[in-house]
Amino acid sequence: MKIGCPKEIKAQEFRVGLTPNAAREVVVHGHEVLVEAGAGAGSGFADADYLAAGARILATAAEVFAEADLIVKVKEPQAPERAMLREGQVLFTYLHLAPDPEQTEDLLTSGATCIAYETVTDASGGLPLLAPMSEVAGKLAPQVGAWTLQKANGGRGVLMGGVPGVGPAQVMVIGGGVVGTNAARVAAGMGADVTVLDRSLPRLRYLDDVFGGVFRTRYATAGATAELVVQADMVVGAVLIAGAAAPKLVTRAQLKDMKPGAAIVDVAIDQGGCFETSRATTHEDPIYEVDGIMHYCVANMPGAVARSSTIALGNATLPFLLALADKGWRKACDDDPHLLNGLNVYAGHLTNVPVGKALGMDVLSPSMALKQ
Structure with a gap:
């Protein structure tokens, strides 16, 4: 699988979705990592660090979105990024859809599968990626x-x-x-x-x-x-x-x-x-x-301490990212109900009940999405 990591474009967002160490782990698992040039600069990671980890550097976000099967980010995709998402592509990032109907509509229109960090759960009822x-x-x-x-x-x-x-x-x-x-x-x-x-x-x-x-x-x-x-x-x-x-x-x-x-x-x-x-x-x-x-x-308060935040977030997301890459999102979510709870959007359907209630929209259950 091709894993893409674009540079964050939200105002004063200095974090990055993938550290060089995480990129190395993904490559060891047999996947290709595509990183936009300069994506890690705000967190103190140079392009050379990603190259040494086995990643490939692409000049623009458009190239990353065009090639990648799975996009890993930090913040919710901004309007220009949402326009680059495509049907069947997987997006793994923070979304926070409940107060953001415009983003929600764009993600539904894209046809992408969107898994939100903030609704992934764990066995103790916690939110390990939040x-x-x-x-x-x-x-x-x-x-x-x-x-x-x-x-x-x-x-x-x-x-x-x-x-x-x-x-x-x-x-x-x-x-x-x-x-x-x-x-x-x-x-x-x-x-x-x-x-x-x-x-x-x-x-x-x-x-x-x-x-x-x-x-x-x-x-x-x-x-x-x-x-x-x-x-x-x-x-x-x-x-x-x-x-x-x-x-x-x-x-x-x-x-x-x-x-x-x-x-x-x-x-x-x-x-x-x-x-x-x-x-x-x-x-x-x-x-x-x-x-x-x-x-x-x-x-995006944690963006102020981007290096610490990026490393902490990368430590938490890596096991889930590897599961998505190794198994594909369907098998990974079928195997792990906690990851399935992160599914917010699938093929034009909203799949998170609290978001649906907040926005007054119909919701397809995540389990039904797996069967489609």
Whole structure:
């Protein structure tokens, strides 16, 4: 099989879908790897590294898309990339379709088979291909939030850890999953006073058992959210419903009760965001103000630390990529129900139920897609 890796073209996206080490593994398995020239530069990987791994360098993305049987990327394909997809081709990348009807329609029209990293599951009910980037984004959230809080950026001018005689920043983390846990750990490590909200009592028990004394936990209700949001200097949105649009948990009306210059960091922005006032931004222009509250809503936060993110993502995706290449997508998904859960689009059909509900579209079950 020919595996193609184009250069990412989303604004300020420096990650790459395939590391040289991953390319070497794919070649060892008897497949051909096609990499667009310069694809790895943003992550510190030169074309020579890919050549040494046995890959072939092609000059343009168009050549990669034209030759490859399977395209491996990081971010959702942009409009020019979607136009290059073809019937029967396999796309393996993050998609985040629920808040993106335009992308969904283009993928359906292409006839390609699209497997989304963010809906692949594992035996414990986790999301193994989302987890590495969730860890990165969670650890980055307090860092970028602290920057947003600086007065020069429109923030309150509050130091995360305070100083003797001056209290620390009050940080509220909505969601106690992978993103929220990592955000809380880092924020607490910076000296902030942190509270994590979640609706899973088992998860709250776990957080208390493991991190008791490092940060506090609260059961997430509308009342608890309203109470804590007015006290917060920083609110981190870390809510995820796999494949679905993120719920709006803080309304615009609530912003007027927040501290002027408080910072919102919406890590759920890839799925539409969990604040009513959230809209996607880029690393080039990351923050904006609504009703005196500063919003940081960069949709590809891990791209800021591209090398670490690329290596972490490559470690997680490689076993699945090899299965797709060695067996073909049908056999690989038939053998692994967790990989099958990643199937979002097949031959003009939407195949993910939460995405279908979010977009009001009919869905063909993944198991039925395998039989077609």
